[in-house]
Amino acid sequence: MIEIAGLSKTFGSGASAFTALKDINVTIQENEFFTLLGPSGCGKTTLLRSIAGFVDPSTGTLTINGEDILSKPPFARPVNTVFQNYALFPHMTVAENIGFGLEMQDRPKAEIKSVVGDMLELVQMTQMADRMTSQISGGQQQRVALARALAPKPEVLLLDEPLSALDFKLRKEMQIELKRLQAETGITFVFVTHDQEEALTMSDRIAVMNAGRILQIGGPKDIYDHPAERFVADFIGDTNFVDGEVKKVAGETAQVQLQSGKVIKARNVAGGATSGPVTVAVRPEHADLSAPGGLIDGTLKNIIYFGTDTHYHVQTDDGSTFVIRRQNQPDAVEAHEVGEKVGVTFNAGVAQILRD
Amino acid sequence: MSNETQSAKTRWLLLSPALFILSIAAAGPLLIVLVYSFLTAGDYGGVVWDFSTDAWFNVFAEKDFFDDTIGFSDAHLSIFWRSVKLSLMTTIVALLVGFPTAYFIATRPESQRNAWMLLIMVPFWTNLLIRTFAVMEIIRNEGVINSVLIKIGLISEPIQMLYTEFAVTLGMFYVFLPLMVLPVYASMERMDFSLVEAAYDLYASRWRVLKRVIFPLVKPGVVAGSILVFIPSLGAYVTPRVLGGGKQLMLGNLIELQYGQGRNWPLGAALSITLLAIVMVALIFYVRAAGDEETSHG
Incomplete structure (x- = not known):
């Protein structure tokens, strides 16, 4: 288990100081596939390098299984990158690369040989054991890098955008x-990426980061269906932003009056607005077209065929664009x-109130 | 005329200036030196065109002045030995100092590296004789080191540093250090420092990172630097002359002596060829040893 509390990092000092991490608090469970997701420069790599030991945080604590690791150099930390x-x-060679960590831990030769053999098998590179690393393809290098980091059986595996070059x-x-490797080895993975799709498909939990902060932590479905902030909703997937006004709040749901005058039931988040103007987010695939007189009315500006689905761009009467995504059926005729004048509808509860 | 012969002609045309310079400035003089080594010495310098192997005989052996018995030339052998020994020492010290220096510069922010390199290069652009006399000024009996040590009462008599092998080694080290730093720095700058991080991450201590990752990767630079320091040290002339006085002769001084006061040009020529042979043999052994280690990894 990795526990990070109050972690901050400022590079430089005075006027040129740059704060890369601001008050990071996160607990990563054992055996979890945890992803740090955000645009470039958001601090995700700095956070990863703080765990590895290549960045010395300015403040805060970082423990792995209860043991403080911030005072330790990279080679004394139970993590591999x-x-x-x-x-x-x-x-x-490929085999020497994979065995390097074990060799540096002064493990017996026989053990190194057998672990390297296992690792080669695990990443399906047994045939390539004696090749030099310059003689194998990018995908194979990727596998060797994984095997090398997994061979010493670290408590935590750190992955810094490992798939971006493929x-x-x-x-x-x-x-x-x-x-598959994570499931087979049972090692905690901390994965850094800027690719939201990669994050959604692989992670147990995702921490969305921007400008040195963690904005939201949750499972992929949680993050996608219930983004808490505008940045999260915008960064992950496509989203329609609709302005409205909170009328009434009851626990996790709230009544929001849209500019069309219609009142919808939206999900609210802890710390969200309890009155006044708000923005709600609606995913394109959660909304549908109807005859005029829907929750929002407008004119159909564009129909774009994408193969698996079709996108409808609606110019709403208040001047913004609302996108609707419909899955295609075989041989369906475009209706x-x-x-055309159309309405936009969506079910109660799919709209999400965003924290500003 | 076909294109191929045309391009072959152009190729020779482009090469001809270099070939011309090499033939009159390198191959020609070497040939003359080789021919001279098999001739007889003239009474007032120069050579007489009579074939003789005396010069080659005199490189390693000498006739006893009184009874004509033949023995090893101890004087020449000791000068050969001193040249090799001091050159090796110079190379080792230059490597021990130059390697960390190059590492330091290569790990500075990119904007600062050129300034640091400049500091290394400035002495290199200064006249050799001036740099050598500067070293002399520091280590002579009334020099900076001795007068400071005497003033603070650590010693009462000056330590004799000038005109010793130490002085010659120090001088050559100072003069040739940039030749070590430059190639080592060049190969370090090309090195991917994320490899160093990867090794740290994989439980390698600082010393083992140096030994297992950094050193093997910058070895071409170390090999080049060692050759660049060793070869001119072996033939050094000014430094041993000034800092060694007349006592610590090296090969360069011995050769100069034969062409000058000794009036024995054939012997000077034979000694020059011998120096060249030592350099070649050393190079072949060194490069082969460095190459062998490389292949044993793969």
């Missing part, structure tokens, strides 16, 4: 592979046409 560029040793198909394969 898969680097973004893999950082494989170019002067060693092409689309290989990335999909490695996503599944990573999930709508551009320029």
